[in-house]
Amino acid sequence: MKYSDEDLVSAAAEIGRSLPERNIEIEKNREIPVDIISSLRRAGIFHALVPKIYGGSEVHPAALIKIIRLVAEGDGAVGWNVMIGTTTGLLAASMPEIEARKIYGSEPGVLTVGVTVPAGRAALVDGGYIVNGRWPFGSGSRHAEWVCGGCTVIERDGKKRLAKNGVPEVQLMMFSKDQIELEDTWKVSGLKGTGSNHFSVRDQLVPLGRQVILGSVPENPEPLYRFPTLGLLALGVSAVSLGIGYRALRAFKELAADKVPTGTKEKLIENSLAQTAVAKATANLESSEAYMDKVVNDCFRVVADGESLSKENRNKLRLAAVNTTARSAEAVRFLYQAGGGSSIYEQSQLQRCFRDVHVTTQHIMVAPSIYEMTGKAEMEYDS
Numbered sequence: 001m002k003y004s005d006e007d008l009v010s011a012a013a014e015i016g017r018s019l020p021e022r023n024i025e026i027e028k029n030r031e032i033p034v035d036i037i038s039s040l041r042r043a044g045i046f047h048a049l050v051p052k053i054y055g056g057s058e059v060h061p062a063a064l065i066k067i068i069r070l071v072a073e074g075d076g077a078v079g080w081n082v083m084i085g086t087t088t089g090l091l092a093a094s095m096p097e098i099e100a101r102k103i104y105g106s107e108p109g110v111l112t113v114g115v116t117v118p119a120g121r122a123a124l125v126d127g128g129y130i131v132n133g134r135w136p137f138g139s140g141s142r143h144a145e146w147v148c149g150g151c152t153v154i155e156r157d158g159k160k161r162l163a164k165n166g167v168p169e170v171q172l173m174m175f176s177k178d179q180i181e182l183e184d185t186w187k188v189s190g191l192k193g194t195g196s197n198h199f200s201v202r203d204q205l206v207p208l209g210r211q212v213i214l215g216s217v218p219e220n221p222e223p224l225y226r227f228p229t230l231g232l233l234a235l236g237v238s239a240v241s242l243g244i245g246y247r248a249l250r251a252f253k254e255l256a257a258d259k260v261p262t263g264t265k266e267k268l269i270e271n272s273l274a275q276t277a278v279a280k281a282t283a284n285l286e287s288s289e290a291y292m293d294k295v296v297n298d299c300f301r302v303v304a305d306g307e308s309l310s311k312e313n314r315n316k317l318r319l320a321a322v323n324t325t326a327r328s329a330e331a332v333r334f335l336y337q338a339g340g341g342s343s344i345y346e347q348s349q350l351q352r353c354f355r356d357v358h359v360t361t362q363h364i365m366v367a368p369s370i371y372e373m374t375g376k377a378e379m380e381y382d383s
Contacts, residue, residue: 003044005063011043012070019074026193047108050089054104065239072243076356077193081140083236093220099209113140114148122151128207134200170214179204190355226303234321234365241360245328251349252335277338281331288327292320315377322370
């Protein structure tokens, strides 16, 4: 069964609405419950970016952002794992068909996750590669059927294989679940429920065809696969930030409707500072979302017309992503501070949103340095 963009957005909204009552359970267990993962599988969400020929949906990038944002609004950790699971599905478009079908099948449901950082070594042998390595941030690995890890490639003479630009080539090696060993290392301040533990492999054979060169152009000619992979990853991260921001906004409004701050007679909703915080947070969230939506739609029209994205297009995608995460984190901070002492208690959604959103800001794809990179490029375009 194939799902439309509208089907997946609707399913994401429904699942997202069911998550708030599970927040404490998810955070306490540092893992997404199996029944929630099963709901996401059945809804076809993990195959949002998988090619249609393998039972995926090939959704528009704007629909992907909405899917992730709606789930993250219910629970940041679940939204994060949806982001990882959906974006890893892009690998199906770059694999030989026989291997893609072995992994993704012909119906949605299989979960693939992974890490691009080249923390492994893949030594070329007859029939494939022998891989050894240990990777951090293995979000969702406990639930996944397949897990990939970035590796430098070692030729038979013991030297690293180099890409055309002279730097070591990085390939994403796909491991079956029984090839990896999970470690209990995810003891962190926020997004505790993602289960982003370290995982490792030792002397595991990855057959030829079950790997993808990082940054390579997919064989699949559909417009989605002409869209920048790293750009989609950055947008996915920012969609999680945005969802957390909207969750904080809703939580603050609920608090303000009932709380009477110490030393006052009026409820918080009547407080000018609280009203200002809501106004600033709303502007941050809605403006950054609108800018991101515009940039994504503009860029997708280019690839849908069969053209290649310009450097300026790609730069705008990265700028939209980092801006959305930064503005979302700022919105949460406004609301957390305006909540006063009520924000710090464990049962407060505001403290959880504050911790969770400040984990998203640490991702390399939306790091503050992206502002410098994109700003420099913007000045070059106008010079």
